[in-house]
Amino acid sequence: MRVGLWIGVIVACSLLPPAAAATDRPMFTLTDPRIDEASGIAVSLRSRDVLYVQNAGGDSARFFALDAQTGRTRAVCLVDGAQNVDWEDIAAAPDARGVLSVWIADIGDNAAQRRSITVYRVDEPAVDRKQTITTSPPEVWRLRYPDRPHDAEAIAIDSTHKLIYLTTKSSSGKTDLYSVPMNSAGGRVQTLDPVGSVQLTFTGTPGGPNVLGQLPVTGGAMSVDGRRFVLRTYTDAYLWTVTTSLADALSGEPVQVPLPQQPLGEGITFGGKDLLIDSEKVGSAVYRLTVPSAVSTSPAQPTSAAAQPTQPSSHSKAQRSAHSAVPWLILGGSVATAGLGYLIVRRRRIS
Numbered sequence: 001m002r003v004g005l006w007i008g009v010i011v012a013c014s015l016l017p018p019a020a021a022a023t024d025r026p027m028f029t030l031t032d033p034r035i036d037e038a039s040g041i042a043v044s045l046r047s048r049d050v051l052y053v054q055n056a057g058g059d060s061a062r063f064f065a066l067d068a069q070t071g072r073t074r075a076v077c078l079v080d081g082a083q084n085v086d087w088e089d090i091a092a093a094p095d096a097r098g099v100l101s102v103w104i105a106d107i108g109d110n111a112a113q114r115r116s117i118t119v120y121r122v123d124e125p126a127v128d129r130k131q132t133i134t135t136s137p138p139e140v141w142r143l144r145y146p147d148r149p150h151d152a153e154a155i156a157i158d159s160t161h162k163l164i165y166l167t168t169k170s171s172s173g174k175t176d177l178y179s180v181p182m183n184s185a186g187g188r189v190q191t192l193d194p195v196g197s198v199q200l201t202f203t204g205t206p207g208g209p210n211v212l213g214q215l216p217v218t219g220g221a222m223s224v225d226g227r228r229f230v231l232r233t234y235t236d237a238y239l240w241t242v243t244t245s246l247a248d249a250l251s252g253e254p255v256q257v258p259l260p261q262q263p264l265g266e267g268i269t270f271g272g273k274d275l276l277i278d279s280e281k282v283g284s285a286v287y288r289l290t291v292p293s294a295v296s297t298s299p300a301q302p303t304s305a306a307a308q309p310t311q312p313s314s315h316s317k318a319q320r321s322a323h324s325a326v327p328w329l330i331l332g333g334s335v336a337t338a339g340l341g342y343l344i345v346r347r348r349r350i351s
Contacts, residue, residue, distance in 0.1 A: 038278045039055070041276055042091050043068075045124060046100050057087065063102065083106070088154075120139070158222050166179075195247050219268040236256055240252060259277060
C-alpha cells in the first residue's frame with residue numbers, strides 16, 4: 001500500500017499543470033572541470049565582479065572565485081585548517097565586528113547521523129592576479145540540533161541581528177529553521193535554537209532529479225540588509241520580506257518563483273535586486289533572475305519562535321498548491337493502486 005501511495009503521488013504530480021518557468025537567460029556556464037558539484041553561490045562584497053562557489057563533500061577545503069561576467073575561475077581559495085566533510089552552501093556577509101567575510105556551511109548529512117556539524121568563517125580575500133589564495137585562519141562554529149541530527153543544505157547570514165540561520169532538507173517538504181549567534185564559543189559545541197518551520201508542497205514546476213525535487217530545500221540566503229529571505233528547492237524559490245524577525249516573517253505567505261530547469265539546482269543568493277542560482281554538474285548554467293516586487297510581508301498575527309517553533313503558515317501559496325492537487329492525488333493514487341493490484345493478481349495467475 002505504501003508503494004502504491006508513493007506511485008500515486010508521483011503520477012499525480014506528473015499530471016499537475018506545470019508552472020511557468022523563469023525565462024531569464026543564463027549569465028554563463030560552469031566550465032571549470034574542478035567545479036563539478038557547485039552547491040552554493042555568493043556575491044563578493046569586496047569585489048562586485050566576483051562570485052564564490054564551492055563543491056560539496058569529496059573536494060578539498062577550498063572555494064572558487066569566479067569572474068561574474070564570464071564564469072572564468074580567477075582564483076582558488078584554500079581554507080587552511082578546515083575539512084570538507086560535506087560543504088553544502090556558502091555566503092558572503094559581514095561578521096559581528098563588521099568584517100567582510102565568507103561563510104561556509106559544512107552541514108550536509110544524508111544519513112542524518114553526524115553528532116555535530118560545522119560552519120567556517122574567513123575574512124573575505126582580495127581576489128587579484130593570484131591563482132591560489134590561502135585565506136585567513138577560519139573561525140569555527142561546532143553545532144548540533146536540539147533534537148536529533150538533520151540533513152541540511154542552506155545557510156543564511158543575518159548581519160543585522162548577528163545570527164546564523166540553517167535550514168533542514170526533507171523529502172517530505174517539512175522544513176525547519178534554526179539559528180545560532182555569531183559567537184563561535186571558542187570551538188565548543190553549541191546547540192542551535194529553533195526559529196520556525198514551513199511546509200513546502202508540490203508545485204508542478206519542472207526540473208530537478210525527479211518530481212520529488214519540488215519538496216526539499218537545497219539552498220537559502222539573506223539579503224545584506226537583512227530585509228529579504230529566500231529558500232530554494234530544486235525547482236522553485238520562496239521569498240519572504242523580514243520586517244521584525246525571521247520567525248515572524250515565516251508566519252506569512254511567501255512569494256513563489258518557478259526556477260529555470262537545472263540538473264541539481266542547489267545554490268541561491270541575492271545579487272542586488274536579483275536572485276542568482278547555480279547547479280551541480282560541470283557545464284551547468286548560472287542564472288540571474290528578477291525578484292518579484294511583491295515580496296509579501298506577514299499577513300497573519302506574528303507568532304514567536306519560542307511559543308510555536310514548528311508552526312508553518314496555514315495559508316501559504318505552497319500549501320494552497322497542495323490543496324489544488326488533492327483531486328489529482330486521489331486520481332493518481334487510485335490509478336497506481338489499481339495498477340499495482342492488477343500486477344499482483346496477474347503474477348499470481350501466472351505462477
